[in-house]
Amino acid sequence: MGLKVLVVDDSALMRKHLTSLLTSEGFEIRAARNGREALSELGAFQPDVITLDINMPRWTD
Template identity: 55%
Template sequence: MPLTVLAVDDSRTMREMLTLALNDAGFEVRLAEDGRDGLEKLQAGAPDVVITDINMPKMDGFQFIEAVRGSGDWPGLPILVLTTESAATLKDRARRAGASGWIVKPFEETRLITAIRRVAMA
């Protein structure tokens, strides 16, 4: 059974790139346009791993991570941040919110796939 990944990103282009890369690696991919949409998708069925951007409208990635962790419904769900941001303060904020890892865009497919498998098996 393939690992399921929920990709939360407001960029349609990025969602398409993630879908292509992850489908090619054998993952099942679900998509959400922002944090609110991501929460709705989680309520419909939890994936094995979530990938989220930080800078999104309606509910940003930090708010999304905090909502997921604060709900208590998905305590062990791995959440990877995939963003253009690289500041150490933002990485630390994400880690404190409950993120499992951080990858800077543009991403290398092999690095992303390795990170997904690593957090899914942890």
């Protein structure tokens, strides 16, 4: 199995493109729409790499 990558971006289009590209290269992918979702994925998924949008909404309340 390839590296696990968590794609975090508030843009659905960017999540789709990154997920498609990385999946085709053999990476295991999960995606999150915001910081809150990303934090909840960390424990369960334990990614090797995280990609982040430069301006990420909703890290906290």
